[in-house]
Amino acid sequence: MLIDLSGRTVLVTGGGSGIGREACIAYAASGADVVVVDRHLAAAEETAALLRPDTDAIAVRADVTSEGDVSNMVAQAVSHFGKLDCAFNNAGVGVAEAGTSGKRLHELPRASWDMLIGVNLTGVWLCMKAELEHMVARGQGGVIVNNASIAGLIGFPKASNAYGAAKHGVVGMTRQSAFEYAPDNIRINVICPGPIMTALTAAHATPEVVGSGVPLGRPGSPEDIASMAVYLSSDQAAFITGMAFAVDGGVTAGQLASA
Template identity: 40%
Template sequence: MSEGTGARDSVEGKVVVVTGGSSGIGRASAAVFAEAGMRVVIAARNEERGAEAAHEIRSRGHEACFVRCDVTSPDQVRNLFARVVQQYGRVDCAFNNAGVSGDGRLADLTPQDFDRAFAVNTRGLWLCMREELRLMSAQEDGGSIVNNTSVHGIRTIFPGIGAYVASKHAAVALTRMAAMEHAREGVRVNAVAPGPVESEMLAASEAAVGGATTWRRLIPSGEIGTPRQVADVALWLFSAASSYVNGQAVGVDGGFLAT
C-alpha cells in the first residue's frame, strides 16, 4: 500500500463491530464506517433503535446488520462475535463504544451505582476486547481496536461523576495493556477520548456538571464537538494511515487536554 493511500481506501471491505451502535457517537460512527466501505455490525441493547440504525445504512446502499447484545453479559458478547465470524469469517476492526454515565459524589454513591458504571464502561469493555483480541491475534493480518473512553479518563476536573471518571481511567489502562500484550501479533489497540459531544449523555449532564454551558468555558475553541468528529478519528485509527499508532488515547476535545 502506498504512503499516499487515504484512510477510507485502506479500510474498504473490512468488517467492523460497533458496540453501543444504536445512538449517539456509536450510531454516527457506524454510518461513517459504512460510508468508507466497511461492513458494519451494530451491537446494542435496544433492538428497535439498533435495527433502525442498520436499516438506515442499508438504505444508503451500504452493508450493515444488527445483533442485540448487552456487553455486561459474557454469553451475549460471545454470541455476538460468534455470529460475526459465522457471517463474515473474521473481525478486522472493533469500535468499543458502549458506555453509561455515573453521576453522584463518591460518598453518596450506592454499591449498585458504582458497579453499574464499571459493569459497562470497564468490565463490558474487557469482555468485548477479550473476544476481539482472541480473534484478531489468530488472524494473519491482525486487526485494529478503538475504545471510546473520555477526556475524563485522562484528566479529572468535575466533582460529582466519580464512578464514571474511575471507570474511564480503567478503560484507558485496559487499552494500553492490550496494545502492549498484542502488538507482536499485529493487533493495534487505541482509544478516542472525546470531550463534550452533542449527545443525550451531554444533555443529561446539565444537572450534575452544567452540561454544554460549562464545557464551552473550558474548551479553547469554545465549541461542542459532534459525533462525526469522533467517528472520523476512529476511522483514521482503523486505517493504514495510523499504522504506527498504538496504545494511545487520542483526545477529540477542541483543545481541552492542552489547557
C-alpha cells in the same frame, strides 16, 4: 487522504445512538461492512437503516456486561462476514443514567459504582476478550479502538468518581494490551472525547452548558469522534498503537487555554 475500509468488517458497540451511531455511518461511508451492536435491537436496526445504501450491515442485540451476549455478538459477525477486522468498543453509560451527577465518592451508592464500572470498564474488557480471541486465532492482525473520555486522563468536574475510574481503567487497559498484542499485529488505541452533544449529555445539560469551558467554544459532535475512530482503524494509522487521543476542543491542553 482518502480512507478506504472496503473489505473490512467493523463492529461498533453502542451503535444505536450518539457517537456509536455516527461511527457506524462513517465506517460505512468509508466502505466497511458494519456490525451494529446495541443493548436495544430496535436502535441498532435503526442505525443499520441509515448506512450508505450499498453497505453490508447486520444489527445485533448484546449487552456488553453479559459474557454470553458478547461472545454471541462476535460469533454473529464471524458467521455473517467470515471475519472481524476491527472493533470500536464504544458502549457506555453516563453519570445521569447511573444517578451520580454531582455526587462525591462518599455519596455514591454501591449500585451506581457497579453500574459505571460494569458497563464502562468490564464491558470493554469483555468485548476486547472476545474480539481478541477471534483476531489472534485468525492470525491476520486487527484493530481495536476503545472509547474512553477525557475523564480517563484527568479529574473532570462534569464526571463522577466511578465514571473517571472506569475511563482511566480503559486507558490503562488499552496501553497494556497494545504491548501484549503488538506481536500479532493487532493495534489497540483509545479515544478520549471531551464534552460531546449526544443523548448521554442532553440527559442533564443544554449545549451551552455542555460546551462551557471548551477552548474551541462549542461542544463536540458525534462526527468529531467518528472521524477519529475511522482514521485509527485505517491503514493510514498503521504505526499507531497503545495511544490515548483526546478529541476535546482543547479542554486538556492546559488551564491557560480555558482560563
